[in-house]
Amino acid sequence: MLDRVEEVGSDKRTFFELLGGEAGGIDKIRQLVEMFYDIMDTDPKAEGIRKMHQADLTAAREKLFMFLTGWTGGPQLYVERYGHPMLRKRHLPFPIDESARDQWMYCIIKAMHQLDYDEDLMKSLATQLYGVADFMRNQ
Numbered sequence: 001m002l003d004r005v006e007e008v009g010s011d012k013r014t015f016f017e018l019l020g021g022e023a024g025g026i027d028k029i030r031q032l033v034e035m036f037y038d039i040m041d042t043d044p045k046a047e048g049i050r051k052m053h054q055a056d057l058t059a060a061r062e063k064l065f066m067f068l069t070g071w072t073g074g075p076q077l078y079v080e081r082y083g084h085p086m087l088r089k090r091h092l093p094f095p096i097d098e099s100a101r102d103q104w105m106y107c108i109i110k111a112m113h114q115l116d117y118d119e120d121l122m123k124s125l126a127t128q129l130y131g132v133a134d135f136m137r138n139q
């Protein structure tokens, strides 16, 4: 999962490269994560999953940023710091059902829209992230 190279059409570049690679990919992922949590924090549609998180989202922001940087094909910041993500296990304390999954997807898709992501890139990224979000479901 961590080293995956995504295909966007016939393009075999990683998401990280498509987002700007070393030049701008890190900033793009930082922006996406900031926007994602800002939406989760304020949009009533995400209230259910917002309540699962701590009041202070600083640590969550940092961890998702580190994770997604590696997951998209950039530097493995999360793994270097915390080791194997074991994401499903780390999410077991939270009751994640279809509604929680869909709220998470709603936030990330809204963030991509607000950041004017290219339509094909957005669809492709959303499809891959949906797979991860659905895998987190534990009820």
Ligand code: HEM
Residues within 6 Å of the ligand: 049, 052, 053, 054, 059, 060, 063, 064, 067, 082, 087, 090, 091, 094, 096, 100, 101, 102, 104, 129, 132, 133, 134, 136, 137
């Ligand atoms: C499916 C719905 C999801 C819900 C409801 C959810 C909820 C949560 C919650 C409540 C935390 C703890 C944050 C805190 O400490 O305040 C967390 C941590 C985290 N989530 Fe999710 N999450 C979901 C999906 C995902 C997905 C799809 C990804 C990755 C693409 C992800 C990546 C992470 C990471 C990297 C952490 C930090 C883990 C750690 O080191 O403690 N989550 N999530």
